[in-house]
Amino acid sequence: MKRTKIKDLLNGEEGEALVKGWVKTRRDSKGGFSFLEINDGSCLANIQVVIEHTLSDYSSIENQLMTGSCVSVRGKLVASEGKGQSMEVQATGIEVYGPAPADYPLQKKRHSFEFLREIAHLRPRTNTFGAIMRVRNRLAFSIHRFFQDKGFVYLNTPIVTTSDCEGAGEMFQVTTLDMSNPPRVDGAVDGAVNGKIDFSQDFFGEKTFLTVSGQLEGEIYAMALAEIYTFGPTFRAENSNTSRHLAEFWMVEPEMAFYDLDDNMDLAEEFIKFLLSDIMEHCAEDMEFFNKRIDTTILETLRNIIDNQFERLTYTEAIHQLQKATETFTYPVEWGFALQAEHERYLSEKVFKKPIIVFNYPEQIKSFYMKLNEGGETVRAMDVLLPNLGEIIGGSQREENYDVLLQRLRDKDLDPEEYWWYLDLRKFGSAPHSGFGLGFERLVQFVTGMENIRDVIPFPRTPKHAKF
RNA sequence: UCCGGUGUGGCGCAAUGGUAGCGCACUCGACUGUUAAUCGAGUUGUUAGAGGUUCGAGUCCUCUCACCGGAGCCA
Numbered sequence: 001m002k003r004t005k006i007k008d009l010l011n012g013e014e015g016e017a018l019v020k021g022w023v024k025t026r027r028d029s030k031g032g033f034s035f036l037e038i039n040d041g042s043c044l045a046n047i048q049v050v051i052e053h054t055l056s057d058y059s060s061i062e063n064q065l066m067t068g069s070c071v072s073v074r075g076k077l078v079a080s081e082g083k084g085q086s087m088e089v090q091a092t093g094i095e096v097y098g099p100a101p102a103d104y105p106l107q108k109k110r111h112s113f114e115f116l117r118e119i120a121h122l123r124p125r126t127n128t129f130g131a132i133m134r135v136r137n138r139l140a141f142s143i144h145r146f147f148q149d150k151g152f153v154y155l156n157t158p159i160v161t162t163s164d165c166e167g168a169g170e171m172f173q174v175t176t177l178d179m180s181n182p183p184r185v186d187g188a189v190d191g192a193v194n195g196k197i198d199f200s201q202d203f204f205g206e207k208t209f210l211t212v213s214g215q216l217e218g219e220i221y222a223m224a225l226a227e228i229y230t231f232g233p234t235f236r237a238e239n240s241n242t243s244r245h246l247a248e249f250w251m252v253e254p255e256m257a258f259y260d261l262d263d264n265m266d267l268a269e270e271f272i273k274f275l276l277s278d279i280m281e282h283c284a285e286d287m288e289f290f291n292k293r294i295d296t297t298i299l300e301t302l303r304n305i306i307d308n309q310f311e312r313l314t315y316t317e318a319i320h321q322l323q324k325a326t327e328t329f330t331y332p333v334e335w336g337f338a339l340q341a342e343h344e345r346y347l348s349e350k351v352f353k354k355p356i357i358v359f360n361y362p363e364q365i366k367s368f369y370m371k372l373n374e375g376g377e378t379v380r381a382m383d384v385l386l387p388n389l390g391e392i393i394g395g396s397q398r399e400e401n402y403d404v405l406l407q408r409l410r411d412k413d414l415d416p417e418e419y420w421w422y423l424d425l426r427k428f429g430s431a432p433h434s435g436f437g438l439g440f441e442r443l444v445q446f447v448t449g450m451e452n453i454r455d456v457i458p459f460p461r462t463p464k465h466a467k468f
Numbered sequence: 469u470c471c472g473g474u475g476u477g478g479c480g481c482a483a484u485g486g487u488a489g490c491g492c493a494c495u496c497g498a499c500u501g502u503u504a505a506u507c508g509a510g511u512u513g514u515u516a517g518a519g520g521u522u523c524g525a526g527u528c529c530u531c532u533c534a535c536c537g538g539a540g541c542c543a
Contacts, residue, residue: 027502035502050501067493082501107479107493108504114535115479170541213543238541239469251543330539341539394543439543452536464534 001074007042009077010087017077017089019047022125023069023100025108036065036091038073041130044285048080048088049073061096067108068100068125113455120459120468128293131286132456135279136444140231142278143252143440146271147229152254155221155228157214162206163418170237171209172247177202210235215435216369216422218255219398222433223425229254231440239463243452244390246441248461255435261371261380261397264434265357268384268393269310271438272355276302279447295449301387302447304354311352314360315339315378321351338365341390348387356385368408369422370396371432382436389446395436402426 001018009017021040028034032053037046051058051065065071074093080086105119106126116123123129144154160174177183177197184195199207214230221228234251254267280287280302291299313321322333322343327350331340339358348356359382360373370379384393399405405426409416416423444456454460459468 025504027500027505029500029502030498031501033501035505037503048503080501082503084503102494103478105478109479109492110504111479117535234543236542240541241469241536242539242541243537245542249543391543437543442543 003072005042006038006040006045006047009047009089010043010045012077012087014078015076017075019049019073019075019089020097021047021071023065023067023071025067026065034065036071036073038071039125039130041124041134043134044127044131044289045085048082048085049075049091050088051091051094055091055094058094061094064096064099065094066100066102066104068104068106070097070100071095072097113452117454117460124458127289129455131289132444132448132450133458135283135286135290135448136456138279138283139275139444139447140440142275142282143231145278146274147227147254150227152227152229152256153221153225155214155218155225155230156232157211157217157230157253159211159233160204160208161211162204162208170239171212172235172237174208174210175199175202212236213251213437214253215255215437218253218435219422219425219433222255222257222435223429223431226257227254228256241463243454244442244445246453246457246460246462249453249457250440252438252440253435255433257431257433259397259434260432261359261382261434264395264397264436265310265312265359265382268382268395268436268438269355269357272384272392273306275443276447277306280306290448290450298447298449305386308354310384311354311356313356313358315358315362316360318343318347318358321347325351336362336364344385344390345387348385353387355387358383358385366396368412368414369398369405371399372404372408380434384436386446389442392442392446393436393438395434397432397434400426400430400432402430 001016003018003020004012006019006021009019019038019040021038024037024039024046026034026036034051034053036049036051038049039046053059072095073089073091075089075091077087077089080088082088106122111126116126116129124133147154177199183198183201185198186195199205202208211234213234214232218228218230230251230253232250233248235248236245237247238245240247256263256267259267280299287299287302291297295301316335318339319333319335322329325346327346329340329342329346331337331342333343344358347358348354359380360378361381363372363377363379366379366381370381372379380397382393382395383391386392399408402423405423406416409419441453441457444450445453448456450456454462
């Protein structure tokens, strides 16, 4: 007989059933039977199994039917006699795959997320993490669906890369050299620490790193396939210790030929709204759980975002808004200075009370590849800022003019030689194009209402932490 | 990296410088078509680590480590 998932049993019809899963809790009755709650991850709800103590072999497995044990139950799916569940399984046979001794760390009570992080191999068995991972899965799926429906091509950009393309923070170095005695340029060996390390002898023949963004490679393919998107792991070796940063995270980066900044913002807004409404529809049970146990306003918040237009304002307008604010800020508000977290929060949470898109930032505070506006003061950059979370999307229209890009590289003290192929894209058949990056974990965080980004990824990597 | 906070049975927490307690879990018993079941009894501690002050330190001081929150950086 084939196993039926609990999700299907709960919506199924009476009859023979085979359930396999992990025991959440057991309640004994002196009436000669026990209740077992079993979960198999197919949904948040457990199925209740009723076991008559007269069942053959029951006495030999009774002490193995504990919280955490893994079991296979054969029985009859029937309408429940008790309250609290519609269907239940009357057991006719039980097999214990793996008992869980009394030192099983997950108890029938709430645990702190800090504690659960220490047992990342067991935390997926909790209600919260099961729900998070189902939502995460659905979001990943609907990201692909959104772009596939629009004819975007899914592109895998390299994870190992040779240059710090954006100047975006610290990178993880990748090497196969012997760290205790690396080869030196001057041929010196043991002890000669003055000679520079000879990376020509490294695996790739030069210094290599883990990618901080697939954007530049994404642009290459957008200049051929017109609309592409990447969705893959990204690495930042920043010593960031916050609830919104990971050293290894997943990023979605669409890149589109023939899109200007307005098209780019339209896509970003449509994208977020699509993902949120999809999750409300397809993860309703899990979302109810988050609304009840994690953040009692989450459903209302998501609904509001889906139903309302994002507020779009230029950086300059944002500065004006901040300058007329009665609130006092820790950091100065002045044109040309970066917007701080407190400024972004004020705008999205106090002034507009909804997602905002700030665009046309000062040229000096943004990356070299962003398209310069007329006058040269600002670039066509845009950030999507969500209330309570902050930046979830950062993007821009790219500079497609060869001469302007070359000058921008020089102005920012970057070596044009290293960007030769990026410049070539502007030399041969250049086109206006745009793109953005969305932090996948930040999306999961926002949708679930979870406070710490370390709890929305299966195995978080943060400074001093790469366990499991 | 900076600022602030925390570190006590398996887990969540308490304890004026003076006998380390409570809840949950666990064990035993009672009760029950039960629902995070309930009721009674019982077991569980190198108070993160190292040093110091003191007659006496979980508590005060110094250092180290870890974690949490905020900031910076960003997605």
